[in-house]
Amino acid sequence: MARPHLPRRRPAAPRPAGTPVGEPVAEPTTPPGPTPPAAGSAPTPGPGSKTGPTTGSTTGSTSTATAEPAGTPVAPPPPTPRARRTGPARILDATPVLLVQAAHPRQAVATAVLMSVAAALADRPTRELGLVLLTVLVGQAMLGWHNDLVDRRRDAAHATRGKPLADGRLDPGTAWFALACGLLALVPLSVAHGPTAGLIYLGSVAIGLLGNLTLRTGVLSFVPWAAAFATYPAFLSYGGWGGVGTDEAPQPAMVLLAALLGVGVHLLTALWGLVADHEDGWTYLPLRLGLRLGAARLLALTALYLGLVTVAIGFVGTTSGLGTG
Template identity: 35%
Template sequence: MHATVRGLVRACHPEPTLAVTAVAAGIAVSAGRPPWGVLLVAAAVLTGQLSVGWLNDYLDAARDREVGRTDKPIATGLVKKRIVGAAACCASAACVPLSFTTGLLAGGVHLVAVVSAWAYDAGVKSTRLSVLPYALSFGLLPVFVVLTSGQAPPWWLFTAGALLGSGAHFANALPDLADDARTGVHGLPHLLGPRWSSWAAVALLLGAMTCLVAGPAGAPSVAGLSLLAAACLVLTAALAPRRGSGSRALFRAIMAVALLAVVLLLITPLG
């Protein structure tokens, strides 16, 4: 049982799952949601992210075994494929009512974002349109959260989310480009190659942070500019060493930038 639990935790992609949930909770706080509202948003987003992560490993199990992925619990036998599939179904079933408890429109927007992520898992990632589900899902995430507060989401929030998600797609694909190509996955990052995908990730992430700083009305704050500078330093540090395309340094930098975005959202009015 202990091994199964560990396998399920690893199969849900815990780093991005927790990062996306934290971003959603941060936006909810910034939008003025009460504590119970923040918890509802976090629960809906967490179950959605769990369903996406587990579905990804369930569908990729054969490919992961073929290339000998030691970081994939189904491929290593830590957890059975059917258990991961059942967990994905349970998380999906929980995500629907949790989403709609935040409001009909908001819940519908969140489910569109989750379905978009499922579409990526189900095959869009193997096409040149692979970045679109990331852009749509991450762009709709802050829209969903702001709608739960009864406010109209500002344009720059959707734009920042879409840019952040697109950058995450390129960074996330970098370590696995060779293994993906061997198993028939040829998305946009594979078409561009590791060098251009790295620069695409950097440009998109810096664009997202810039949008968060410059989007709200009024002059950019000193704190916002400082966080943008910190994001530049984090990404520069990840790119500076000659680590090769198999390194996850840039992917982990994405997580750090996502946390900086949470801090920025906590101090930025959404009106």
């Protein structure tokens, strides 16, 4: 006869010390912790797990996404590299080309050529004509660099074209270095015309530099231009070669006409920036005239004015000469 199978009794839990006999002992509870996953289900990550939470479960499929732990810094995207120009466009971004562009080359070349022509009409020797051309060209380039350095933020705000300092293609430190080198070259070039002529031209450049900082936004904006141009006849009449100048003073009429010429050049160069200057609240002479006459009429009158002054300079130069001697 087979022995009946009896269920095995679970061992009794140990009785804690001090518990009276006959009092039931509480069953041990399951310690807190992660619950074992049921059969066929995805495991649930517990504390410290590197696996992110499960999201987006649907019938028949389960999709999971891994999330970054809270507080993890997100790295910024890499900067987009600026497209490098190739061919002729790359040459235009070369530092020497940008320095030429920032020097106001058209105004610089025009002024230097006109001064050389005036020196030729004053019967200056040919070797001195080249010296006049180079000296004036360096001085005008310095004025152009300084002007673009002063107006760098204004030009950037107005998105002015053709300003490498404003659009970031030319570093301001490079322009300041070029300006310093220009000064080191201008001093011996100016003195080569003679002490008096050299000091006069250096004074003319100093007036232009101050004009970039003062008076340019008000009604007296023409004063630095008139004063700088008024020194040109004296620079030519006192000029010589090899540091030996002359003692021939300029004709007073030539000084006056040169000052009037400077006012006309100021009007002409200011015409292209009247809109931006008006937005910035400038009240200088070209803007006042432009608002009253209109830009087109002001341009026509300025051209006529410059033509008349040039004719007067030529008349005085041919009848009385540049100097008083």
